[in-house]
Amino acid sequence: MHLVWFRSDLRVHDNSALHAACSAGGVVQAVFVLSERQLDEHVWAGRKRAFARHHVQALADALAERGIALAVLHSDKVVGQWRAVLDYARKQKLKDIWFNDEYGVHEQDRDQALIKAAEKADISVRHFADRVLLPPGSVLTKQDTPYTVYTPFRHACEPRLNQISTLSAPRAATKAIKATTIEPFPGEQDYDQERWPTGEKAALKKLHQFVRDDIAQYHELRDRPDVPATSELGPYLSLGVLSPRQVWQAAQQKGDGAKTWRNEILWREFYLHLMAQLPELSKHQPFKSETDQLPWRHDKKAFKRWCEGKTGVPIVDAAMRCLNETGWMHNRLRMIVASFLTKNLFIDWRWGERYFLQQLIDGDFAANNGGWQWSASTGTDAAPYFRIFNPVTQGERFDPHGDFVRRWLPELQQESSDTIHQTGARGDYPEAMVDLKTSRAQAIEWFKGLKK
Helix, strand or coil: CEEEEECCCCCCCCCHHHHHHHHCCCCEEEEEEECHHHHHHCCCCHHHHHHHHHHHHHHHHHHHHCCCCEEEEECCCCCCHHHHHHHHHHHCCCCEEEEECCCCHHHHHHHHHHHHHHHHCCCEEEEECCCCCCCCCCCECCCCCECCCHHHHHHHHHHHHCCCCCCCCCCCCCCCCCCCCCCCCCCCCCCCCCCCCCCHHHHHHHHHHHHHHCHHHHHHHCCCCCCCCCCCCHHHHHCCCCCHHHHHHHCCCCCHHHHHHHHHHHHHHHHHHHHHHCHHHHHCCCCCHHHHHCCCECCHHHHHHHHHCCCCCHHHHHHHHHHHHHCCCCHHHHHHHHHHHHHHCCECHHHHHHHHHHHCCCCCHHHHHHHHHHHHCCCCCCCCCCCCCCHHHHHHHHCCCCHHHHHHCHHHCCCCCCCCCCCCCECCECCCCCCHHHHHHHHHHHHHCCCC
């Protein structure tokens, strides 16, 4: 009898641990471990909690169709989850435990503790690099060190990705069993279920619709928040409802659009490899340690205005209000608001990183940390410190008619396309909280003074 431990891999198709356990023959059982403290410590947004619960239920249903029961276990801390799983395996007299790797520092510690304790209990453990296209540690420089610059990492990966394949789901059982009912997770918040429907079939349909209808123009329209040109598959990838191999395999068309989208998939891969090999990234530390010398501000009032979308900078405010209302933000906007917070307000990037996780339905620690450290010029292969987005020109370029801003800022409904992205008090809309030119110059001076 085999036990499969599900974590951030909530699917039956192309699931390495599940496929291997079922192929080994014999009875298969499954567990999912819920830890309220983990949800809080990892700053899971309420919408992500609800999205996850719906997909644990969908997983339980899919497993039941295959004669596999899913038990929900409970644990206080991340590291302690292994005890709950091992105790369950002992009570059920299961001979082995199968799981797919996770790469946060606490998750790696947890899994190592399970492997050691299971060995003493005469229970074998088998685990797989399922969350990535290539195993962390398998893509290294000539000096056998992790790549810390994206482009050579991509060049090293691409030749090895030609033979990527996916695994089938276990066959349906002759007689299905009753599925476990998953109770609501603590702190859930409603989300748009029409925009992000539940289940693997729905996720795959959304993927294939994007590939069919939008990927060809992706390179031209991906930076436009005013048009629906991105896949919005992040929530499914974050929880493993879709695998990286499924999306990579679906995007093998020729053309600049597909090439650009594959590039985005590899950025996600890059950040996961870094997190797996550089544990300090899971500990709120910058990749460039010298940037902790910078005089980051910890101004709660200024930060609150940024969070609420009341900065007086239209594209920033529209983006933040969209995030707060929907739990999602367009990638170009994520870069704009992060640049404004860290380079114009000079507020600690970790505050913004945490706030995003508190709100995002697609919150993913590795991608979110990588994006924030890129914007703040503290991370690996980050934007040069002197590259500071001008939010006015960014808005004019990527929301050229002002449609996105008008949607989220009713105060500016009557503004013309020529003026809507400009700063300045208008009616109920406030003056910009900082001068963009002056704050940019100050940030550059602070970065110039760093001692490496």
